[in-house]
Amino acid sequence: xxxxxxxxxxxxxxxxxxxxxxxxxxxxxxxxxxxxxxxxxxxxxxxxxxxxxxxxxxxxxxxxxxxxxxxxxxxxxxxxxxxxxxxxxxxxxxxxxxxxxxxxxxxxxxxxxxxxxxxxxxxxxxxxxxxxxxxxxxxxxxxxxxxxxxxxxxxxxxxxxxxxxxxxxxxxxxxxxxxxxxxxxxxxxxxxxxxxxxxxxxxxxxxxxxxxxx
Numbered sequence: 001x002x003x004x005x006x007x008x009x010x011x012x013x014x015x016x017x018x019x020x021x022x023x024x025x026x027x028x029x030x031x032x033x034x035x036x037x038x039x040x041x042x043x044x045x046x047x048x049x050x051x052x053x054x055x056x057x058x059x060x061x062x063x064x065x066x067x068x069x070x071x072x073x074x075x076x077x078x079x080x081x082x083x084x085x086x087x088x089x090x091x092x093x094x095x096x097x098x099x100x101x102x103x104x105x106x107x108x109x110x111x112x113x114x115x116x117x118x119x120x121x122x123x124x125x126x127x128x129x130x131x132x133x134x135x136x137x138x139x140x141x142x143x144x145x146x147x148x149x150x151x152x153x154x155x156x157x158x159x160x161x162x163x164x165x166x167x168x169x170x171x172x173x174x175x176x177x178x179x180x181x182x183x184x185x186x187x188x189x190x191x192x193x194x195x196x197x198x199x200x201x202x203x204x205x206x207x208x209x210x211x212x213x214x
Contacts, residue, residue, distance in 0.1 A: 001200050003065035008193045010061055014054045015186055021047035025055060026182035028102045029127035030175055037120050038109040045106060052099045059099075063092045066137075069196075073144050084140035087133050094130035101126065131170070138163045138192075149202045155195040162188070 018024045023044035032040065041048065066088045073081035101123055105115045142159025146152050166188065173181055 001197055003061060003068055004193050004197050004200075007058070007061045007065045008190060010054060010058045011186065011189060014051060014058060017047065017051055017054065021050075023047035023051050024182075025051055025099075025102070026179070026185075028105075029098070029123065029182075030178055031120055031124045034114040034117060034120065037105075038114050041102075041106045041109045041115075045110065048106060049103065052103055055099050056096070059092050059095050063089065066141075069141075073141075076146065078144040078146070080140050080144040084137050084144060087137035087140065091130055091134040091137055094126060094133060098123070098127055098130060128171075132167070135163050135167045145199065149199065151195060151199045151202055155192070155199050158192060158195055 021044050025048075027040055028037070066085055070081040070085035070088075101119075105119060105123070108115065138159050142156050142163065145156045145159065147156050166185075170178075170181055
């Protein structure tokens with residue numbers, strides 16, 4: 001629960017920095033012409049570096065959070081949590097690659113070197129792969145969450161049905177609509193964390209109930 005709170009706190013700081021400066025990670029996860037992409041990188045260069053620095057901290061805490069959550073779920077008889085964490089650990093690795101690749105493109109742009117179309121296309125594929133793997137992880141966590149309380153059911157449905165719908169809608173939208181959709185991901189993450197904290201709080205007061213629903 002403490003790690004969930006730390007994860008949410010780092011994410012909120014990232015959102016505040018993005019709203020205050022206009023620098024966002026998501027803007028560089030989609031394809032644009034090299035000139036346009038470079039201008040986007042340079043527009044808020046210092047703030048963008050701060051966002052990616054915060055994102056590395058975010059990766060650290062959410063990986064620790066999901067590792068601890070998985071250990072707890074396995075302990076109460078939820079073996080799917082092992083596979084879910086493997087997918088989440090891969091998501092963390094892809095997130096790290098994404099951060100450093102985009103920063104490397106920013107470094108090059110600051111020296112007058114435009115990113116190539118191939119490098120931008122790689123980033124689009126890498127980012128989409130990161131999200132797809134995270135969808136697999138979250139769906140599996142949804143299956144692993146004990147459904148012994150109303151909050152447990154709400155979280156399980158949010159992580160399974162909600163994640164599937166999020167993937168379908170996200171990959172169906174045209175590029176012009178992606179900015180709004182990307183912003184909604186942060187809201188969804190906060191909702192999921194809040195539901196999880198509530199579920200864990202309830203479960204901690206009813207330890208005998210968590211092992212019944214396999």
